[in-house]
Amino acid sequence: MFKKMYSCYNTKMGLFRFFASTILVLFLLSSCSFHSTDAFDPLDPNGNITIKWDVISWAPDGYVAVVTMYNFQQYRHIQAPGWSLGWTWAKKEVIWTMMGGQTTEQGDCSKYKGNIPHCCKKDPTVVDMLPGTPYNQQIANCCKGGVINSWGQDPANAVSSFQISVGAAGTTNKTVRVPKNFTLKAPGPGYTCGPAKIVKPTKFVSADGRRVTQAMMTWNVTCTYSQFLAQKTPTCCVSLSSFYNDTIVPCPTCTCGCQSNGTQRGSCVDVFINYFLLKLHCSPETPHLASVVSDHGKNNYVPLVQCTKHMCPIRIHWHVKLNYKEYWRVKITITNFNYRMNYTQWNLVVQHPNFDNLTTLFSFNYKSLTPYGSINDTAMLWGVKFYNDLLMQAGPSGNVQSELLFRKDASTFTFEKGWAFPHRIYFNGDNCVMPPPDAYPYLPNAGSRWEVSLITLVVTLIASMAVVLTYI
Template identity: 60%
Template structure:
């Protein structure tokens, strides 16, 4: 018999509104608790976690799932996952439960565990793909045998107060529906990425804003030539995701650079580069979501995979870039190899296309589901169509006139 949790969104007072993302309005992680069979003192359930977020995946070190038991339940056995603590099981003699805690904390198993410990869609170290990137890898599941729980629909009480850390804060779970929605505001006070801009028609480069990701780590950052980077353990990732950042004016782990590279009669070309400034983090299964009105006419992406995202049926201005498998789907830690890049060819929409007023630059940029800070619009590289004629030599004047005629 299957007992599936029913929707109820009124338990949490703020999560539904705070976690709304206009580029992924239906994105969430849904957890199903399916009772598959009854046992002498409880039941066996399959817990399935489905990531329906289009461009936000769960990276290393993976998800951590917790809940509170409604009564005095214990976990006899688990397949495909394990709890981090056993708790006090001293009252049990002989057959001892896997976990006796009132509030168990569960983590996924690592790849390569023995076959008898595996369950379908388990054992990936808690890493779960974004739905828009790879739906087949956007699911994680495990089996749990629950005791002291009741043996019928009338006596069983399902868990409550679900929590999901993936791998840090930010997710709020609505009990009974067990739908976990992500809020960047809840996850951290500052952004975790920023955007810089440049163009072929202006030598000015607009950098990321100063302290775009906060400057609280300014005292602990390291320079690229620091001897500390050669010490043992300096690059070892930490469970709390604590970063070791390269010293920059923006102090962001990730910088996305958008360069308007070339202008053709019917097309224009953009170069996108993503740079990692975190010496402790390799970004696997990374995603880059971009909102720009001309993405509805994207023609070719040269070194990334790409798929459009349609948050609303009538609007096609958002797309997701991600790495090609076994080629650049791993963004290495800070250093010489800590960047990935591609070029994008777009067909001009003659009714709206222009280089004026920063139109060629993105409206929003997300890296791994986190919105990146863009520079203020008044600092964008401007189209030099107001330059005094007397300062231009004849070849330059002809060039700029041809450029303006093509805009």
């Protein structure tokens, strides 16, 4: 009897181990599968950077090509210090000359006598030329210091190109081999590039539109962005408040990191003391701020942030400001806590169900994004040129503000259960951390109807427009 019981016990334990190991294997497989979807952006599902390599002519030992990068992302820029593009040659190719770009290293060209190639490395890295490059070294869409704007915000400047003369490469479509292992840094990690794929040769139309030519050969490379690969910690956070509740919901503590303890100094700067000491030309208590101001002639893009509980370079504050009879009003404030960055041509992407009823926007530009087809619940906002398109470094001028006026939709509008707050906010393409929903300012049980007369609305609108027109 005991043997039977022991045998039954062993059988049950064996089944338990089998199912447990099966579940563990399935979990590991599913965890691995997440990596392929990391780059998917639900608010820009088709966003990518496409690199097009057009062979435009043959040379005695290779070819001349124009390499063009198209930033098809709706709201994600490539910011300073710009992109760098790398690959591995399939054979023993060299780069004889370049226009509009240059490699970071020449490599070992000792076997060449007389005419020395521009680059002999097996795995070259190319960067854009700087503005002010001599005209005879430029081509169209080059020489912007590697900065490429997003397609949705500035399509005219969402392209970057360089020309390359390749030797030891083959001189026909059958002998040329496409490069491998493309990498794109913009300016840091975050992008993953697929393999080069040969496509139909690109057709070019002459300036007068009367002649069409085509490339000898064309291949494309597609690169997609993942915030998880770009940085280990978030870069922005969201705080909330409302007129109907005194509670201000801050960014969660340690959202983008925590202040260092006594043994690890230098993670942040105490803004108030050091800022006024610098203004008075005194020696700041914290040497890090002085080094940021002088910078010793070098650009440093590692964030140095103001000491806060959240430690984020950027904070977005969403304030439900007023409630009218037929409208409601929101104030958005973007604050820069980073001493090392002026954010040029910044943008904000906000998802909220009432954007289909947006009536007026002050001092920001607006573009509707419809990532799900006909549903208009996502907006891209950015600054007015020469007014607030530059978000200054941390300090008194390090913020921009705007107000949004929405028409109420009787079927959906409510201040209850956090409906008035956004579902999601991106800054410069990075998803910002929201407070937990249970912490949102709640609507009091009594006195929930806060309305402002139409006259007050009109006066406020006129005053706001006057302020904007004064600065434009």
